[in-house]
Amino acid sequence: MTWARVARGALVVAIIIAVWEALGQWELVAGGALPPPSDIVRQFWGDRSDYPPHLSVTLKSAGLGFVFGNIIAIVVGVVSARWRVAESLFRGVGVSLFAMPLIAIVPVLLLAFSGTIPRIVLAAMAVYYPTYVATIVGMRSVDPRLVDVVRVAGGEEYAVTRWIRWRSAVPHIVNAFKISAPAALLGTLLVEFGGGSRWGLGTYLLGSLGQANPARLWGIGLTATIVAALAYAMFAVIAQRLTRTSLSATVDTAIVRSEAGSWPCRLGMVFLSAGFVLGLWAVTLKLLGMSPIVAKSPLAVVKYLTSDPRAAATRDRLFDAYRETLPLALLGLVCGLLAALVLAVILQLKPTLGRSVLPFALISQTMPLPALTPLIVLIFGRDVLATVVVCVSVTFFPSFVTISQALASVSPAAVDVVSVSGGGRISALRYVGLPGSVPALATAARLAAPRALLGVMIAEYLATGNGLGNLLNESRGRLDYGMIWTVATTSVLVAVLITQLIGVFERLARR
């Protein structure tokens, strides 16, 4: 049974490699932009002495960012799980970090810090949100029966936290690690693309871009992917083990809903947590002791956009960039969601076919986007198509997981109703599955939207030379610090607004 599955998996891999080899050997894709695997391996072997110094620097930065980001996320998560006020206060930070296109703050980090610190900081920022959410959910969604056991033994909230909550949260947190480990690598690579130091996988890739050596680019891209996939697999195995010994079959895992409360009260909390983000920003600049010419406070950004003599021209440039970037991000998001929906439906109708595609979908999730983009550009050129492909490749996986979970969790009784009246799988899907998965589609859109924006910006930054990504690049070249900070700030704001807006639709769809 399992052996048959392994054999089938090996066969699928062999076929794919064979087809790839053929496509590459006869230069069938984009005039040789897709090298055959044998060339990639040969090139990798030739470059083998280049890899260790680059890889070790990248791994060290990503690893440090992973550790620091997770420590902060867990501490803040524990505090937030315990006190609602803290949760409201930190919500703004969490939402911003979740929605922000990481690349937008790369220039800011390069201004503020030197050496490998920007890489570590961005890796930490990329890691924060999944772990933070998992900590809160893990600490809160404890089995109430276990809480009662501690309470009747005379324990109060402190004892519940010590004996139950901590241990219950561990599997949730480790599960988040498997998502945040590839994210740490992504953050590090993004900063390495921003230039600066001599070593790092991203630096190596950037340096190889102009060499007309696709095999080397593929070697670097695949190396980054394998590292990310290994990190993912490692935490997946640990999480599975932990879950087996820590969640009995009867444990309920209630999803934590956001708190209710009156309108003015909630609005107040929104302002409070937004103010907290701005305060954090201003205080950090003060603590770093940066010159106000280079480091712009929240107020300076507002001035730059309103009362500065060139404010009107600045605003025009900014709006032009958004007019180029946002429609593409939307297009990419829609394409990614559609691709996810189609594959989820196929998986539902032809489970065997779906199962052999699934591992590749999983790998696509761990692929570090910056390492992927040059390869996509090689194949698809430097226009809209490449950007959309980048977008699809980053939005596809989370959407696919969300949608197929919704399709699979349709109540068996409802499917029975359809089959009793003579309908097959397709009718069941049409009348029960698809209508039931509309809310999941909204959720998928909310999760994928920030990734779509990030995808477009990376493509613009590295390849197409349009929109926000390009504006960011240009401003760095011109030392236009005001614009650098403005792009960073507004893109976070826009991303937060978009996700919140989709969130409203999501809540309506769930009614």
Next chain:
Amino acid sequence: MSQADSSHGGALHVSNVERTFELDGDVVHALSDVSLSAPVGSFIALIGPSGCGKSTLLRLLAGLDEPNAGTLSIDGRPPGELRRAGRLGVAFQDPALLPWRSVVKNVALPLQVSGQSVRDHEERIAGLIELVGLSAFTNALPGQLSGGMRQRAAIARALVTEPDLLLLDEPFGALDEILRRTMNLELQRIWSDRRPTTVLVTHSIEEAVFLADRVAVMSARPGRIVEIVDVPFERPRQPELLRTPEFHQLADHLSDLLHSGVSTR
């Protein structure tokens, strides 16, 4: 109040207790004018149909919930005090073992929570595990045990602090009839060892009569006590008791009370 106190307490007084819940705007009377008392070292059984508030009453006695009106006391103090002093033992309907802890560590948990040293009580823990027949499974995780074994581990855990008041919420509800009878015998044996004041919630008339000194029959909507019946049989009670006419007479009487309680609603 130390654990070494040989003359332990546990005198129970419940008078005119009311507990209401609000469900979608409707007020549900879970308990209405409930009064009950039990001297130190007695065994009370609560029987009644589903929804009669048995478990609610137990949660009130455990100090996990507060009544809307009326008073509960244990040795003249509110139940929460007994709970915080670590002198309460509870076995729930569900064994609720910590899935990441072995049997011995699960049994030790109440000691840890009440800040007592586990090392000082190793003998007692081992003794309790032996008493419930789990000596061969000391280091097994709950996932590796059968339903009956988990339930026995939960009972050992309820007894580990040598509580003055033992609350049992249908601890054998999920077991089959044969295992249930065995467990009833075991429980009697374990209980006789130290005789904490015990309140047992159960669906089973047979279980109630076999184990208790007094049986309180409850009815649903609103949850109230219909009658309290004394059980005169000598201890230790043997399985043969289940086949005597006296036993059946009492069981039939309780059964009538239960049904009248349902029909007069």
